[in-house]
Amino acid sequence: MRKIVIGSRKSNLALTQTEWVIDQLKKAGVPYEFEIKKIMTKGDKILDVTLSKVGGKGLFVKEIEQEMFDKEIDMAVHSMKDMPSQLPEGLIISSIPVREDHRDAFVSNDNVSLTDLPEGAVVGTSSLRRAAQVLAARPDVEIKSIRGNIETRLRKMKEEDYDAIVLAAAGLIRMGWGEEIVTEFLDPDLCVPAVGQGALAIECREDDQELRELLQKINDQYTAHTVSAERTFLHLLEGGCQIPIAGYAHMEKDEVVLTALVATSDGKTVLKEVVKGKNPVEVGREAAERMKARGAQKIVDDAKEELDQ
Numbered sequence: 603m604r605k606i607v608i609g610s611r612k613s614n615l616a617l618t619q620t621e622w623v624i625d626q627l628k629k630a631g632v633p634y635e636f637e638i639k640k641i642m643t644k645g646d647k648i649l650d651v652t653l654s655k656v657g658g659k660g661l662f663v664k665e666i667e668q669e670m671f672d673k674e675i676d677m678a679v680h681s682m683k684d685m686p687s688q689l690p691e692g693l694i695i696s697s698i699p700v701r702e703d704h705r706d707a708f709v710s711n712d713n714v715s716l717t718d719l720p721e722g723a724v725v726g727t728s729s730l731r732r733a734a735q736v737l738a739a740r741p742d743v744e745i746k747s748i749r750g751n752i753e754t755r756l757r758k759m760k761e762e763d764y765d766a767i768v769l770a771a772a773g774l775i776r777m778g779w780g781e782e783i784v785t786e787f788l789d790p791d792l793c794v795p796a797v798g799q800g801a802l803a804i805e806c807r808e809d810d811q812e813l814r815e816l817l818q819k820i821n822d823q824y825t826a827h828t829v830s831a832e833r834t835f836l837h838l839l840e841g842g843c844q845i846p847i848a849g850y851a852h853m854e855k856d857e858v859v860l861t862a863l864v865a866t867s868d869g870k871t872v873l874k875e876v877v878k879g880k881n882p883v884e885v886g887r888e889a890a891e892r893m894k895a896r897g898a899q900k901i902v903d904d905a906k907e908e909l910d911q
């Protein structure tokens with residue numbers, strides 16, 4: 603019997619996600635043994651610098667991909683959000699399981715909503731995308747960077763001078779803390795989620811046909827279809843996860859509906875497009891084209907330039 607070695611970051615969230623995938627595979631009747639190998643990534647090591655400043659792309663996946671090439675591991679479970687829009691030659695996303703909650707969660711010390719926060723309140727986030735949209739809704743609040751895994755960010759909110767933080771609902775829910783601590787889930791109308799937020803990407807070697815077939819058992823059509831529209835949009839604007847770009851797609855009957863956003867990190871310029879269509883790649887492309895026609899490429903390039911300084 604083949605034993606499948608799965609690479610995972612060592613954070614509790616990453617391990618929980620990996621265990622969830624093993625569980626799904628077992629439920630789907632995959633007759634293999636599984637072992638988890640914990641791998642430290644650059645993104646886990648650098649905690650003192652804003653992620654965008656150390657080159658967001660692939661920060662959480664590179665070391666893991668190397669172990670896949672070296673055959674130290676057979677596959678890896680990643681947060682889709684952390685995946686660069688193009689994979690290295692020889693590796694593929696072989697399966698996209700059903701998506702967890704796509705929204706951002708607003709968690710505040712006094713359990714007050716974003717709308718009801720006192721003037722000048724301090725909101726913790728290191729995501730330019732979240733900062734831009736929080737500022738667009740509440741230009742008077744102060745955004746303060748906050749880094750670390752979910753547990754660290756929740757602790758820092760209590761111990762340091764943050765009034766609230768914004769983080770992915772999916773992470774909290776997967777850890778079992780959703781209902782308990784979330785003040786409000788931010789609807790995509792108010793805060794468009796990161797491309798792929800809440801979804802997982804299972805990556806393996808392109809030539810591992812046996813494993814690819816097995817992983818197909820837990821592929822979710824709806825998630826794969828909608829995420830494909832989101833990622834096409836992201837890819838065509840060449841934005842990493844730390845540039846204020848957002849995209850969320852859902853289905854309405856047989857059509858993909860993509861809400862796409864490009865903003866400046868101060869939230870003063872916000873471009874939004876809603877594109878519908880049957881073909882997810884076409885929908886993603888149309889959204890990128892409409893954005894470019896409105897000058898989005900300049901916003902993206904300026905954001906990148908700022909990061910390079």
Ligand SMILES: NCc1[nH]cc(CCC(=O)O)c1CC(=O)O
Binds near residue numbers: 684768769773798
């Ligand atoms: N940026 C890091 C990261 N990558 C995936 C998640 C959470 C799970 C997900 O979005 O699927 C997080 C934490 C966060 O954004 O709060």
